[in-house]
Amino acid sequence: MILFELIPFEVLRLIWWVLLGVLLIAFALTDGFDMGTGALLPFVARSDAERRVVINTVGPVWEGNQVWFILGGGAIFAAWPPLYAVSFSGFYLAMFLILAALILRPVGFKYRSKRDDPRWRAMWDWALFIGGALPALLFGVAVGNVLLGVPFHLTPDLMPIYEGGLFGKLFGLLRPFALLCGLVSLAMLVMHGAGWLVLKTGGAVQARARRYGRGAALAVLAGYALAGLWLAFGIQGYAFVAPPDPNGPSNPLINEVVRSGSWLAAYAARPWIAVAPAMGFLGTFMAWRALSGRGELSPLLWSKLAIFGMISSVGLVMFPFILPSNSDPNSSLSVWDASSSQQTLFVMLVCGAIFLPLILAYTAWVYRVLWGKVTPEDVEDPDRHAY
């Protein structure tokens, strides 16, 4: 028996589906507050000193946080190659916009305070705003489209073909439900960023962060509830015609898929997954309360719970589908037919088991070293605050 056969293919696929969720959630929990902070920058901080305080709260950590996104991309490539191929080439121009916005962030953080010219600084403030708000919005739009299904099919050689013209593909993504998801995602990360700023700042910036955070939390509650109702009554789900073989080859065309019922039928089949949206609602509500109260750490923690619940709820209702096709349902990608080979999943699992605990340990240490508020006096000292 070969080593990698110790774990059945089916189990490996399930683990990597969970890990995909873990990586995306970790990205939203960490880089999420960086993006939220960026989106809030022009509003919560008015003077240059205030803006430097806000930027320096995320200054030392955003870079490590962003690696969850890079790793997410790498893990999708390694564990779910068809998903990587179909989604990134299909969402081509949207991906370009996300990349362009994310590219502005590293330079924005690093270069903004390196010149005194106010126009220079104002320009980078806007770059940081775009780098935070645009990806936050577009990630939500992408999730909305995944729930709706996207127009692609696979040729018999498994070449993905995404339908639509030059801008048809881009604007085709902006369907009403997807836009709603985009707004929920933006509001969610703004709430998260506000929670972070409440923890890391004081005075006027903190007070404004509380105010904007409360508004964002209410928008999340309303938007998430509305999206749930929309999913219940307005959007068809996907189902396999015959139960697929969980150990079968990774060729999506082998399994026949039809549109039927609602995604929310998953709650009838697996009632325990209702925990996820419950956490989403509870976390958001409690974050709203904490933002109204005096707690400084609690808004961030409740907001983390909310994000965990909401993102999980999307993955759980769709299981086992990961990217359905609305133009050719048989091409839909699922956990059972769109993974890497058993050996690759096993090797990657071993690597993850070695490195993820290490990463969590040293990341925790770094956050501990950097614990504490950033004040306007601090940012004058180049040894304490580099940006």
Place this chain on the structure above:
Amino acid sequence: MDFGVVELSRLQFAATALFHFLFVPLTLGLAVIVAIMETVYVMTERPIWRQMTKFWGLLFGINFALGVATGITMEFQFGMNWAYYSHYVGDIFGAPLAIEGLMAFFLEATFVGLWFFGWDRLSRRQHLVVGWLVALGSNFSALWILIANGWMQFPVGAQFNPITMRMELVSFFEVMFNPVAQAKFVHTVSAGYVTASVFVLGVSAWYLLGGRHVELARRSIAVASAFGLASALSVVVLGDESGYDAGENQKMKMAAIEAMWETEPAPASFTLLGWPDQQARETKWAIHIPYVMGLIGTRSLTEEIKGIDQLEAEAKTRVENGIRAYDLMTQIQAQRGADVDPALIAAFREHEHDLGHALLLKRYVEDPRQATAEQIARAAADTVPTVWPIFWAFRIMVGLGFGFIVLMGYFFWRASFRRMRFPRWALRLAVLVIPAPWIAAELGWIVAEFGRQPWTVADVLPTALSVSHLSVAEVALTLAGFCLLYTALFVVEIGLMLKFIRQGPHEDVELTQRWMASHRQRLAGRPEVVR
């Protein structure tokens, strides 16, 4: 497939990758140089070394930001522009990219923030360790990306699966210890060290020419020339030609580098200079050095190096054999779902290694089995890359590589044995050659990747088949977008670099004086040292 999309996608990948690699080598080398300087600071407690650490660290940071920014594109554009590639080899190629994230990016990115923000939150030793972890992280990242790239040059440890229509991993061990990848890793990382050494040397020389920051500049030259000499030797001695013996495609690349049209009797001569004429298949005005090529290419006097004509003839046989593999693959696919006849699988395995060559025909005919003799000949001819860019890029790169050895050796000698006195012409030269390592590094990638054509994965997947199903307009739009964005960022980056180089290091007078006072006291306690 639309050939315009193929060409534009290649152009976009080349542009974004070459641009990314303007920042990577400096990051690789400067991280180590700064860590060395900080080590000296922690060991001696001399404030000058802290100033050096902070000054070069600042320039490192400005460069690092763009390395990170342009690296984001690299991780995602395989899926965006090379969807069929991603599907076809993602099972193998994705793993090193993901491991790069797990092992390298997290280390590098988590600690780089702490390095800049942690000066007064960490003890000296802790801060030093953080600096070394950043250097380690960036070097690990080079290791895994070159394992991925090495696999594209020489795809070991993988097998085609006709049911899932892709290459699948057979031996992770082989992928990891791919000889081509290992040679490339040492070569690339050393090149990064040379780049940073030349940069530090050049900037310091500029200070010396102006009589500014003399203490910092001389010490920086001492570090840069020692480190640079060792690295420059390593780049050449451990150059990645040692990997060119592996695999047919690598052999074709080597033949192109040497513009060796016909197989020569061993040991082959080395063409120092000349003008490769692709049409006539000869190198005009060639200057030959006997024996040298055979020695470089095979490390022996008896082994033969194959010429382009012979390699092309072999490719033709492989295309013909590949059609058989393609036919068997189609038969296996037709039985999908049912139990596939083991005899059929066995027959396929026998011809499998030529399947990629049949896919070369897809450019000319939908079904390779219907290819005409003329199409087969064209497919075989496609395996010959355009020779002159590879021939010249290689020569300029190697010339510069030897130049760096001389430069670094000279400065190392002056720094070690001539009391750090540098003639002005040498300092001027050191400033002038600052761009040279970047030119050498970019040319190196052109040799490696342009020389790999017509394949994305050598002998497995043709470039023309690897692209996404996109329109010319889409790719043109993003190409224009990347060019605009990158150009703007480049201007900003260079502007900031020049600003801070002109401004020079922040000299902490108070700290220096305090240290000098305590140092005098210490010396006073040891009368034999005081003169």
